[in-house]
Amino acid sequence: MNRENVSKDMGRCPNCGSLMVEYIDGEISDGNYVYTCMCRECASEWNEVHKLAFIGNFVENTQIQPSQQATEEHMTEKEKCKKFLVFNGWSMESASDEYDNYFKNGCIGVDVSDNELVLVGDYGDFLHMPINYYALIGALLEFRQISANYVSVSNNMELV
Numbered sequence: 001m002n003r004e005n006v007s008k009d010m011g012r013c014p015n016c017g018s019l020m021v022e023y024i025d026g027e028i029s030d031g032n033y034v035y036t037c038m039c040r041e042c043a044s045e046w047n048e049v050h051k052l053a054f055i056g057n058f059v060e061n062t063q064i065q066p067s068q069q070a071t072e073e074h075m076t077e078k079e080k081c082k083k084f085l086v087f088n089g090w091s092m093e094s095a096s097d098e099y100d101n102y103f104k105n106g107c108i109g110v111d112v113s114d115n116e117l118v119l120v121g122d123y124g125d126f127l128h129m130p131i132n133y134y135a136l137i138g139a140l141l142e143f144r145q146i147s148a149n150y151v152s153v154s155n156n157m158e159l160v
Contacts, residue, residue, distance in 0.1 A: 010142060011127060013039035014046055023129035028052065035129070050138075080133040080153050081112055087151040088140075107145045110136070119143065 011021050020040035027034055035048040075083075082092075085102045090110060093103040099111040099118070109120035117136055119127040129135050133153070140146045 010048065010050075011139070013042060013044055015039060015044035016042040018042065019126050021127055023048075023127070023135075026130050026132070077131045077133055078112060078114055081117060081131060081136050083153045084133060084136060084151075085110055085112075087153065088146055108143060
């Protein structure tokens with residue numbers, strides 16, 4: 001690895017510094033999650049590497065019935081992301097064939113499709129990433145759209 005080209009700024013182009021980053025693909029490799037990224041301003045491509053670390057086992061409801069547990073385990077990433085947004089104050093503003101658009105006063109918008117999350121600011125979309133519940137949480141924390149006491153999606157929570 002060429003150390004001169006290493007950047008520690010997540011979600012920022014290491015070539016021009018732009019935040020207009022598109023996350024093209026991602027995979028687990030050697031205990032890391034590696035995103036293939038492209039800058040929408042200068043067209044540079046690079047890999048953004050996130051270290052994976054086991055932090056523990058969490059049991060929120062010991063009275064979960066097997067059928068409830070199976071339903072949560074089979075929830076799609078899209079469903080988990082949409083549930084997370086609603087639990088944390090976003091509401092669906094509109095839906096199209098491709099994207100469901102979520103809005104929260106004073107925050108950036110989030111567009112959700114079957115395979116992509118898009119963060120949308122005042123000047124348009126600025127971050128594209130593969131649909132992933134944990135990537136959504138990380139991006140919203142990074143851009144200070146949620147606090148550390150956010151509401152997570154768990155087996156014992158229902159949408160009303």
